[in-house]
Amino acid sequence: MDNQPQKLTTASGRPYAENENSQSAGARGPLLLQDYILHEKMAHFNRERIPERVVHAKGSGAYGTFTVTNDITQYTRARLFNQVGKETRVFMRFSTVGGEKGSADTERDPRGFAVKFYTEEGNWDLVGNNTPVFFVKDPKKFGDFIHTQKRDPYTNLKSPTMMWDYWSLNPESLHQVLILMSDRGTPVGYRFMNGYGSHTFSLINAKGERFWVKFHFKSMQGIRNFSGPEADAMKARDLDFAQRDLLEAIDNGHYPKWALKVQIMPEADAKTYKWNPFDLTKVWPHKDYPLIDVGVLELNQNPDNYFAEVEQSAFAPAHVVDGIGYSPDKMLQGRLLSYPDAHRYRLGGNYEQIPVNRCPYAVHNYQRDGQMRVDGNGGRTPNYFPNSFDTIVADASYKEPAQTLDSLVADWYDRNAPGDNDHYTQPGILFREVMTPEQQMATVQNIVTAMRGISGPKKEQIVFRQLCHFFRADMSLGMAIARGLNVNVDQFMPTAQSAHA
Known part of the structure; x- marks a missing residue:
């Protein structure tokens, strides 16, 4: 039966025969408005492109597994870490940051490093880069910075003048600029670079104790970088080098792996540490907070359809699971809002129903309606909470421990005031x-x-x-x-x- 021919149909299921010739008034006459198939094909073609990501527009992705190798339950109650040997399915997307969708893979640019863990308590998105720091530390600066990495509004060309003008006016960028201008700014594809959650996050254990954490993915293939001239030469030979390299490696059974490690800081240390531990332009030196082994991430399956699974994938640092939380990192706080908002603009309000983004386990909430609602929309069940008819409850056991804010005053604080202005x-x-x-x-x-x-x-x-x-x-x-x-x-x-x- 599998070898039987299948009928060509419209999206509504209507079989049709003429897929190459438009209906016309005579062999050489004008086309007829009634040729619905012609309009159907052209109208869908006109809508094949969704808005590209404002940043991270060009990327590659693959599925894989994360396997726990070391016990960190003393720090977190997250169920994906609760047993050595436990496996969790993942989807991972790599990307350049500043270039458009058709740009070269080997540009001097940070690389996006985003992992979606499909856990039994929801999807956890760890959305970072191949660098442990970033150019700015306040989200109000992010749009301005990205504009300098895009195109000049007059020339429509990339502008070194815009970039260096902005960097020179924002010395907090120096740490990331130095990394970018090293050969780490031009990695050999995606397999031979590290990844970082970059932000400070929190872990919460079964006792309700909170720890500050930084996540590190160390390439088990080793680190390889192009020199500047080598990266330029590769741009001339293969604009899609990183995409091709990852795809072919997985197709050929050379599954790339990364060792997940964490740095753990006791909650109280944040008040006395020599640098602000929530400053995205700073690292925690390993001699102060050593790396702790957690597990191994392996990519072993290429997506069947790039658009459906890579282009429509959506990651947001707001998506955490029980046992993993946020921190006062100002850039992280800004991303909690901006990332889901970007996905709703690009993919629609129901973007989490797209298969690559959908939680494979039970999901219960009161969100209804909107474009592209494809999951039955809750059927006859109530669309408000609380109600007297369903059995959905808010489980108090998932409540996070309170965080002391020390009666701080709400104000607009200079992120580079004395005490936070050591950029050098x-x-x-x-x-x-x-x-x-x-x-x-x-x-x-x-x-x-x-x-x-x-x-x-x-x-x-x-x-x-x-x-x-x-x-x-x-x-x-x-x-x-x-x-x-x-x-x-x-x-x-x-x-x-x-x-x-």
Whole structure:
């Protein structure tokens, strides 16, 4: 029976015969309005494209499994971690950040790293990047920053001037800029890079104790990066290198894996730690909070249809499960609203009914109606709560422990006020102590190449301002970049020396 031919039909199920020839008045005459199949095909074709993501527009995805290898139940009651050996199905999407859907996979850009865990207590979306920090620390800045990574409103071209102008005016970006300008900014596809939840989240255990946590995915394939020239050469050879690499690796049985590890900070430590642990531009040094093994994530199944499963996939850091929670991280707080809102705009109010986004376990709520409601819409059941007819209850056992806010005053606080304005120590440590001499040289060359693109009447001002940031982070870094740009370094010495005094 499986080999029997199937009838060609419309979406409503009507069989039809003419799929290539439009009905016309005579062989050479005009077409007839009554050819419904012609209109059906063209109208659907006109609507095949949904709005692309404002960021992370170009991406790749795959299914897999997460397996628990170590017991962390002392920190969290989340059921996906409750037993060593337990497996949870996942869907994962990688992406570039700033480019459009047709852009090159090897652009110098952060990479999105988003994982959807299909747990028995709901879907958990861990939505991060391949970097542990970000360019800004307040969500009010996010749209402005992204505009600088897109196209100039006059030229419709990418603009190094816009990028470096913004970065030089926001020194909190320096840590992420230094990572981006190293060869980590051009990873070899998606299999050979780490992933990070980036934000600080919380874990809650069975006793109701809260811990602050950062999530790390360490590539078990090792780390591989293109040099700047190698990335440019790959753009000329294969715009879709990362998509092709991931797809073919999984098709050929070379399943990529990442080891999930966590950093755990006791809740009370946040008040006294030397850096704000909820600042997205900062890391927690491993010597203070070592990595703890959790499990292994393996990707082992390619989607059957890219649009249905990758393009329509939707991730939101608001989607957590019992035992995993939020934190006062300002950027995380902003994303809790903006991500689901973006999905409703792009995919519709019922985007969580799309199969790739749907929780495979029981879902009970009172959301009804809206475009593309395809699950029966609750049938005859009540659409309000509380009611006298169904058996849905709010389970108090899932309540999170209270969080003390110390009678704080609601106001608009400067995110870079004294105490939160050290933008230079961690980038300096990254350059001096983490990077090898070879990585230092590559990073300097990448920065010099990128900054040579700055143009216009404000060029000198932008270059000088950004150089001051590099000098404050590390004297040798600033000197090397200044030499590469043929800038006289003498004028920077008083500023740089006072910064290190």
